[in-house]
Amino acid sequence: MISLKKRFLAELIGTFFLVFIGAGAAVITLMISNGAVLPNLFNIGIGALGGLGDWLAIGLAFGLTVTVLIYAIGHISGCHINPAVTIALWSTKKFPGNEVIPYIVAQLIGATLGSFLFAAVVGMNAVTVGGLGATAPFEGISYFQAILVELIGTFMLMFVIMGSGIDRRAFPGFAGLSIGFTVAAVITTIGNISGASINPARTFGPYMGDLVLGGTNLWNYFPIYVIGPIVGAVLAAVIYDYISSEEKLPEGRVIREK
Amino acid sequence: MKCYMCALEGKDSEAVSICIACGMGLCMDHVIRDEVEIWEGGYPLPSKKHEKTLPKMLCKWCYDAYRSG
Numbered sequence: 400m401i402s403l404k405k406r407f408l409a410e411l412i413g414t415f416f417l418v419f420i421g422a423g424a425a426v427i428t429l430m431i432s433n434g435a436v437l438p439n440l441f442n443i444g445i446g447a448l449g450g451l452g453d454w455l456a457i458g459l460a461f462g463l464t465v466t467v468l469i470y471a472i473g474h475i476s477g478c479h480i481n482p483a484v485t486i487a488l489w490s491t492k493k494f495p496g497n498e499v500i501p502y503i504v505a506q507l508i509g510a511t512l513g514s515f516l517f518a519a520v521v522g523m524n525a526v527t528v529g530g531l532g533a534t535a536p537f538e539g540i541s542y543f544q545a546i547l548v549e550l551i552g553t554f555m556l557m558f559v560i561m562g563s564g565i566d567r568r569a570f571p572g573f574a575g576l577s578i579g580f581t582v583a584a585v586i587t588t589i590g591n592i593s594g595a596s597i598n599p600a601r602t603f604g605p606y607m608g609d610l611v612l613g614g615t616n617l618w619n620y621f622p623i624y625v626i627g628p629i630v631g632a633v634l635a636a637v638i639y640d641y642i643s644s645e646e647k648l649p650e651g652r653v654i655r656e657k
Numbered sequence: 658m659k660c661y662m663c664a665l666e667g668k669d670s671e672a673v674s675i676c677i678a679c680g681m682g683l684c685m686d687h688v689i690r691d692e693v694e695i696w697e698g699g700y701p702l703p704s705k706k707h708e709k710t711l712p713k714m715l716c717k718w719c720y721d722a723y724r725s726g
Binding site: 400401406469473474475476477478479484488493494560564565574575 | 701705
């Protein structure tokens, strides 16, 4: 197996691109719509010009990035680029426990670098107008509702990872596409509810960038993006394992072939 | 089966293997044993390399063709 040091680097690079390209798309959308008349408080600017199409564009930026990264580093590190995925794989004994912390550290560092470098190439408007694409519950969405929708979104993501990636009966080679489509679909629908993080690292990076660069401090919302995704991913992994396993025959039962 | 390469050189020798690519018979002097690495697994788990390699018997022409990319 490739050394942990190299896989650490692969996870770091993967999560860097996820945040730079994905969260970066949210920043650019907010910058483009900056100054537009917003019809209601539920609309913060994403959707001001293109309706749900704005969220589809952001979803595709995330989804396409996830797809190509899976094909690029999936065979090296597994391309988790998401602490919830790493923890869910560990919880179902598919990933070694001693590698969970290094993977998560790599993902958090990569996500933070992604936010800082995006601010570096766009300028301070990325922080003051775009908030570095940080996630937060939208107007009228409670803390609990945000956790629940993050749980549901990450459940779907992990369920598809299990079905198209882990399960060796799956049609080979399509995991990347399936998972990218899933990410895009989830973000399109729940983006304007909780921000559609479905990944603690994806929220950690912009939060850290905003904190250091003088943006809005949103850390009180961070538990939403830890609890929801991790619980959702673990539930999906456990349930998929259950529904995909074959029934065991009662002990002592003998099958005779004719 | 006789060794094709030896036959080209005007010699007559028994083949001990067959090139897996073109099928020519090869004696011990002309066969090239290539060792192919076997990787198992992949997304969303890191690939693992098997301890043992998979032997692949080739003639010089096919071996050179594979190596040239």
